[in-house]
Amino acid sequence: MATVKFDESTRIYPGSDTPAVDKLNIDIEDGEFLVLVGPSGCGKSTSLRMLAGLEEVNQGKIWIGDRDVTDLSPKDRDVAMVFQNYALYPHMSVADNMGFALKIAGVDKGEIRKRVEEAANILDLTQYLERKPKALSGGQRQRVAMGRAIVRSPQVFLMDEPLSNLDAKLRVQTRTQIASLQRRLGVTTVYVTHDQVEAMTMGDRIALLKDGILQQCATPREMYDKPANLFVAGFIGSPAMNLVTVPVTADGAKFGNHTVSVPREGANDGGSHVVVGVRPEDVELTTNNDGLELTVDVIEELGADAYVYGTPTDQNFTLEGGDDNLAKPFIARVDGRKVPAKGEKIYVYPKGQHMHVFNKESGARL
Amino acid sequence: MALELTAARPDPALLDLPWRTPLEDWPEDILAALPRGISRHVVRFVRLSGRVLAIKEIKDDIARREYEMLRDLRRLHLPTVEPFAVVSGRVGVDGEPLDACLVTRHLQFSLPYRALYSQSLRKGTATRLIDALAVLLVRLHLTGFWWGDVSLSNTLFRRDAGSFAAYLVDAETGELRNRLSDGQREHDLDIARVNIAGELMDLEAGGLLQEERDPIEVSERIMTRYRELWAELTAEEHIVETERWRVDDRIRRLNKMGFDVDELEITTDFDGTTIRIQPKVVDSGHHSRRLLRLTGLDVRENQARRLLNDLEVFSAATGRQGEDEEIVAHDWLARVYEPVTRGVPASLLAKLEPAEVFHEVLEHRWYMAERARHDVPITDALADYVAKVLPGKPDERAVLGVDTEELPVIADRNA
Ligand SMILES: Nc1ncnc2c1ncn2[C@@H]1O[C@H](COP(=O)(O)OP(=O)(O)OP(=O)(O)O)[C@@H](O)[C@H]1O
């Protein structure tokens, strides 16, 4: 077991001028489950491959435990990359399906058997070891695949989107399985996904990357409650946080005609505008002309609650984070018994102190 | 949700397939029982408007991504299966949504490795398959494609004058870049190694691996073959100024291996005593392009090599080496090649492709001549081959009825 340290680790691919991963700094604790998350192309796989020894590190270092592994070959790092795709072999027993990679690595028979039995025990597969994979259920087959990684008993597990091609239901099942298994084994794990829900539910901590640059590395709770910048605020949470650019006056920021207090420096270096972020569940909804005026477009009933999707009536208010130049709706979560009607005008402002203020230019949290 | 069809040239008949039924439960009468490799998704073959299509049930976004990727790879002239359509928005009869389907054309005369192993095999088949896969992997990497799931199951093989040519069938995990880093290539090799070893061990466990050789040892060959090829195709070479002919030599070596050099970087060092050469753009298919230009025949690389050799022999035997190549080639086609390929009775046409038949007839003639201790006319060799050898071969246009496995990983219904 070991800690992992990305230390100013940088990767520039030959023929490109911008780094795919730029001065990455993350300290991963022994036994921690760290999720690397971010949009496509942000550098997740590259970071993982650097750690695995499969991608050259151009600047900076990588540490596993107290060893500088920057220049070590993959074999000498004691990490196991869990393939995104694995096949189960129909003619081989479950035990052989789990142990065959050790055979390639030259581990002797007795040792393989021992490790396979241990893994089977952890995975609840002991009674199936001599069966063929055909005789197993879907979930059990998935566990065999995990067993294949476990038997290698590495210092660090590396997983690159292991769930990306599973169907929705199995994805959820397996997600929980992997997370609880990791906790039981206590092996330091770096897990890559582009799915923020997966990141939030699985990780002890999350490292969010964008364009090769680390945006924030923190617990899921902290990422949610205290996003370090606009990008993090927009990426974490579903539905996403509402991010509204509002003018700042001497009294505070004007959320429509509702004044909210913002940190002093906001008004100073953010210029005359700041971005106020408010999560759908933190929206106060009124009908008495207090707050930002919205026209209700769509209602999504959830039972106890409902989501209200609206557009600011005053077109000067724009919402950050809309893709494809489509206007992004403002989303409020409301009590299922007090749902406004489609087409109705409503007023919204952040509930109590549940809001986030960002510098309009730099995007940094104020 | 309405059924949605994405295709470059949509065939309306596609809409008549039973899309409301999970692929697993499609009726036998529309399916073609062709062999497949190991897969985690359900894959089936159907006959439609005179062709055979492969259908894979898979998540919508992945189906689309794979469809686009296969199109990109084909645009880059890489040997892959041909994408045909994506069908999405499927709903079952119970109203539940069903996964999308990726539809590709069945690659005619292609053999999944498991089908090959169910026939009685020539010695060394495993190594020939791996050699073919190494060539494919080098070609993909030269183009900047990272595969992410290199395996025998994800490759289809076609006969190529006694050896094999490999085609990519599963592009689900792939990524296309301008150029791959060494790390990305190593990563693919690592994956290939483990998958191939696993696949061969599986055959061994099923009693299908007749060869004595150790799967682990055989699987190592992917790395050595790949590295040899990669070095030969990309390494820089320093040549003394006085040995300029060695530039030509390098090009010829690459041609022999079946590659054309489209761009060669030549730099002279500052004092002008040595030059450095490095192939920058190489393109496989040296022999098949040449044969295509001369005869219009579109065949695989080794077949083309074989045919070109026979053409060479023909032109020597008829004393026409000085003549215009294309005219000689035209005569060879009319007098040698076509009589042989046309001499195969219609009932045997599904056995082997014409160029492969031609190759086999040449081999057969050689054996007959050796036994008879004198030359045998090709017409005699053909007659003997068609009577004694070809009928005993399996139909390979679309091989039927071999054990195929798929082990879908699906959610436990009652979990
Ligand atoms: N061989 C290469 N040459 C040049 N650029 C590359 C190469 N490989 C990757 N890149 C670039 O490096 C960046 C990071 O790529 P990487 O694959 O690490 O991203 P990712 O976050 O894993 O994306 P995805 O979610 O799509 O897998 C991207 O901009 C990508 O285009």
Ligand SMILES: Nc1ncnc2c1ncn2[C@@H]1O[C@H](COP(=O)(O)OP(=O)(O)OP(=O)(O)O)[C@@H](O)[C@H]1O
């Ligand atoms: N166009 C085609 N022509 C011939 N055979 C095909 C074609 N498409 C698929 N197959 C066969 O079906 C098998 C499974 O297809 P494929 O590899 O795409 O499925 P998969 O479920 O994605 O596999 P994996 O488990 O590797 O992800 C292949 O091994 C191949 O034998």
Ligand SMILES: [Mg+2]
């Ligand atoms: Mg990636």
Ligand SMILES: [Mg+2]
């Ligand atoms: Mg496959």
